[in-house]
Amino acid sequence: MSAVSLTVNGKAVTADIDPRTLLVQYLRENLRLTGTHVGCDTSQCGACVVHLDGEAIKACTVLAVQCDGRSVTTIEGLASGGELHPMQAAFREHHGLQCGYCTPGMIMTAVDLVRRKGNSLDEHTIRDELEGNICRCTGYHNIVKAIAAGAENMAAEPQKVAAE
Amino acid sequence: MYAFAYHQPTSLKEAVSLLAGEDAKLVAGGHTLIPTMKQRLAAPGTLIDLGKVPDLVGIERSPRSITIGAMTTHGAVADSADVKEAIPALAELAALIGDPAVRHRGTIGGSVANNDPAADYPAACLALGATISTNKRKLTAEEYFTGLFETALEEGEIVTGVSFPIPHKAAYEKFRNPASRYALVGVFVAKRPSDIRVTVTGAGSNGVFRWTEAEEALAKRFSAKSLEGMSPSASGLNSDIHADADYRAHLIGVMARRAVQKAADR
Numbered sequence: 001m002s003a004v005s006l007t008v009n010g011k012a013v014t015a016d017i018d019p020r021t022l023l024v025q026y027l028r029e030n031l032r033l034t035g036t037h038v039g040c041d042t043s044q045c046g047a048c049v050v051h052l053d054g055e056a057i058k059a060c061t062v063l064a065v066q067c068d069g070r071s072v073t074t075i076e077g078l079a080s081g082g083e084l085h086p087m088q089a090a091f092r093e094h095h096g097l098q099c100g101y102c103t104p105g106m107i108m109t110a111v112d113l114v115r116r117k118g119n120s121l122d123e124h125t126i127r128d129e130l131e132g133n134i135c136r137c138t139g140y141h142n143i144v145k146a147i148a149a150g151a152e153n154m155a156a157e158p159q160k161v162a163a164e
Numbered sequence: 165m166y167a168f169a170y171h172q173p174t175s176l177k178e179a180v181s182l183l184a185g186e187d188a189k190l191v192a193g194g195h196t197l198i199p200t201m202k203q204r205l206a207a208p209g210t211l212i213d214l215g216k217v218p219d220l221v222g223i224e225r226s227p228r229s230i231t232i233g234a235m236t237t238h239g240a241v242a243d244s245a246d247v248k249e250a251i252p253a254l255a256e257l258a259a260l261i262g263d264p265a266v267r268h269r270g271t272i273g274g275s276v277a278n279n280d281p282a283a284d285y286p287a288a289c290l291a292l293g294a295t296i297s298t299n300k301r302k303l304t305a306e307e308y309f310t311g312l313f314e315t316a317l318e319e320g321e322i323v324t325g326v327s328f329p330i331p332h333k334a335a336y337e338k339f340r341n342p343a344s345r346y347a348l349v350g351v352f353v354a355k356r357p358s359d360i361r362v363t364v365t366g367a368g369s370n371g372v373f374r375w376t377e378a379e380e381a382l383a384k385r386f387s388a389k390s391l392e393g394m395s396p397s398a399s400g401l402n403s404d405i406h407a408d409a410d411y412r413a414h415l416i417g418v419m420a421r422r423a424v425q426k427a428a429d430r
């Protein structure tokens with residue numbers, strides 16, 4: 001067993017865990033934060049994307065113990081005070097989901113994209129950046145639209161940019 | 165994944181001594197090792213995480229070279245203003261590795277230690293004449309990459325950084341496998357003060373290699389026209405479900421001409 005302390009959605013957590021526990025397992029099974037999904041478990045699909053110190057990462061390919069002393073934000077940590085984060089609101093508004101399985105990973109990837117590339121994103125950039133996020137349902141068109149709109153809305157409401 | 169013991173040393177010295185333990189293996193970004201452990205193709209008894217070892221992260225620029233710490237992520241290289249300015253081809257190469265989330269974890273040290281025959285960095289190391297530094301010594305790229313998933317690293321040796329001499333011009337062209345995002349064929353062309361190098365990844369059955377015929381042709385005139393109609397022999401190239409050896413040979417010619425054109429336009 002290994003001791004691990006980290007911050008998840010702004011709250012400090014500590015645990016004594018088997019070192020082979022993946023971050024996604026720790027989030028879902030220990031902390032019961034089941035918004036982060038497992039699609040492939042082979043680093044391909046992006047359903048498990050969360051932020052580690054603000055950067056998008058695939059939680060199925062990181063050990064929880066590797067996150068010791070660091071800060072994790074999951075989809076549950078985006079909304080503030082019962083109001084959706086602008087990126088979440090844009091996915092709802094633009095029908096950026098059907099079954100919703102890929103959605104938490106898509107949204108976490110999108111928020112990271114805005115951090116790196118700004119609020120004004122063209123279609124080509126968005127599609128290129130979604131390289132590691134697979135959606136089985138939508139055909140991507142509405143996801144791309146939602147991300148472009150969400151990015152702009154994030155500029156309008158900067159106070160709601162995550163708890164990180 | 166089989167069970168293992170886990171250590172997070174806070175100095176290189178401590179990492180080296182832990183690594184001397186039985187059945188111990190380093191983990192950097194874990195983006196090759198963790199998937200391999202999940203498949204039970206690797207089952208180390210002890211993992212030594214380099215994540216908290218200081219001084220392994222960072223990019224340093226000198227008038228003649230760019231030096232990248234082993235634990236520097238692909239994303240940091242891709243976004244570095246120094247790398248973009250001094251060796252834009254290297255930043256572009258890093259930006260083509262995997263996807264954004266992979267680039268936030270995967271490291272240059274892990275990539276060169278693994279020496280996957282379809283990885284991108286080995287092509288840049290060999291073309292630019294990089295020096296690979298370890299806790300024990302410095303190795304040229306020629307000495308370092310010795311074959312398929314093989315390097316000159318000895319037991320207990322840790323890569324600490326990679327130093328790339330700044331070329332006059334360089335470019336990288338990659339034909340990605342659309343599913344895995346690794347290189348089906350990648351060609352790096354570098355016009356250096358002393359010579360011209362053309363290296364190929366993704367295709368050789370022994371890993372990265374130099375395409376010397378193309379280098380000779382470009383030494384006469386550095387232009388895509390010098391490679392018109394040329395492609396290397398298909399013998400010694402990989403054939404798999406994604407592409408056979410003849411197709412890879414053809415792609416090498418095409419990617420090399422594109423890379424030369426791109427470098428010449430810089």
Ligand SMILES: Cc1cc2nc3c(=O)[nH]c(=O)nc-3n(C[C@H](O)[C@H](O)[C@H](O)COP(=O)(O)OP(=O)(O)OC[C@H]3O[C@@H](n4cnc5c(N)ncnc54)[C@H](O)[C@@H]3O)c2cc1C
Nearest residue numbers: 192193194195196197262270271273274277283284323345
């Ligand atoms: C979905 C996906 C797509 C990818 N696409 C590409 C791609 O397009 N191109 C590409 O080149 N790569 C690609 N990769 C691989 C990625 O770049 C890896 O991150 C990289 O090859 C290994 O780096 P790492 O830091 O993750 O190493 P790890 O997985 O932590 O380690 C890999 C190996 O190197 C050893 N090691 C690590 N660091 C050191 C060190 N400092 N000294 C000595 N030994 C060390 C470890 O013991 C282990 O054996 C992809 C990976 C994934 C998951």
Ligand code: FES
Nearest residue numbers: 039040041046060
């Ligand atoms: S579950 Fe992590 S990438 Fe698919």
Ligand code: FES
Nearest residue numbers: 098099135136137
């Ligand atoms: S909405 Fe179903 S997988 Fe994307």
